[in-house]
Amino acid sequence: MWRPQEPVPLPRAGRTFSTSRRVRLGDVTPKGRLRLDATARYLQDIANDDAVDGNYPDIHGWVVRRTEMWVYQFPTYMTDIALTTWCGGYGSHWAERRTHIVSPDGAHIETAALWVHVNMQTLKPEPLPEGFIPLIAESSGGRKVRSNFVVGKSLPAITEHDPAVSDWQLRFADMDAVGHMNNAAYWIAAEEYLSKHNTLRAPLHVVVEHHHAIEPGNTVSIVTQQLEERVIVRHVLENGVVAAVTQLVSLA
Numbered sequence: 628m629w630r631p632q633e634p635v636p637l638p639r640a641g642r643t644f645s646t647s648r649r650v651r652l653g654d655v656t657p658k659g660r661l662r663l664d665a666t667a668r669y670l671q672d673i674a675n676d677d678a679v680d681g682n683y684p685d686i687h688g689w690v691v692r693r694t695e696m697w698v699y700q701f702p703t704y705m706t707d708i709a710l711t712t713w714c715g716g717y718g719s720h721w722a723e724r725r726t727h728i729v730s731p732d733g734a735h736i737e738t739a740a741l742w743v744h745v746n747m748q749t750l751k752p753e754p755l756p757e758g759f760i761p762l763i764a765e766s767s768g769g770r771k772v773r774s775n776f777v778v779g780k781s782l783p784a785i786t787e788h789d790p791a792v793s794d795w796q797l798r799f800a801d802m803d804a805v806g807h808m809n810n811a812a813y814w815i816a817a818e819e820y821l822s823k824h825n826t827l828r829a830p831l832h833v834v835v836e837h838h839h840a841i842e843p844g845n846t847v848s849i850v851t852q853q854l855e856e857r858v859i860v861r862h863v864l865e866n867g868v869v870a871a872v873t874q875l876v877s878l879a
Contacts, residue, residue, distance in 0.1 A: 641766025
C-alpha cells in the first residue's frame, strides 16, 4: 500500500518565520472545517511574508511544482492557528518550503511545497539566486531535494479504473498575476471529491503536482479514478494534456 514519507520536523537551528491568523468564514466548508484550497492560500501568504521579512533575493521569481499536505486534524471556523515556515531542502534550481500549522485545540497540518526558481519573463527554470543559500542553509540542514514528480511517475492510464469525467468551469477569479490559474485553485477539485465521499477524512495526505499551466480560455475536464488505496484526480486540457495531478490517501 502506498504511503507518503513522514514530514520533516521543525529545525533546531536556522531561520524560521512564524505568524498567526484566524480561520474565517470564507475559508471553511458548510460544516466549519478549514478547506484545502484555503490552506494553500495560507501557504502562499506566509511564503511571501517570509521572503519579504528575510529580504530574500528575487522574491517573486518562483512557481510551485508540487505541494503536499499531511492533515492530522483540520482547524475549524474562528480558530486561531499558528504557522511556522522554513526551508526544508534545496536543489540546483528549486527549494522546498515546509510549513507547520497547529492550533490550541489540536489541529495539526504539515506541508511541503517545492518552489522552482524561474525567469519571470520566460518562466524557464534558473539557478537559485545569488545569496539565497546562505539564508536557508542552516534551517535546511543541507538537505538536498529532487524536483521529480512523486505521483505522476506511477499513474494508471487515464482510461483505467472506470474513471469519472466531468467538466471544470474556469473562473476569472482563479487566475493570478502571472496570468495562469493560481495553484490554490487546483485544490478545489480535491474538496469537491471530499464533499461527495464522507468516508475519506483526516488523517489524510493530499498532494497536488503541476505539470502544465492552465490559462484563460482553456477547456478543462476533471478525471477521477478510485484506486484500491488512493484517489487520483486529474485536471485535463482539451488536447488531452494533463495539467495537474492530485492524489488523496487516508492515513488512518
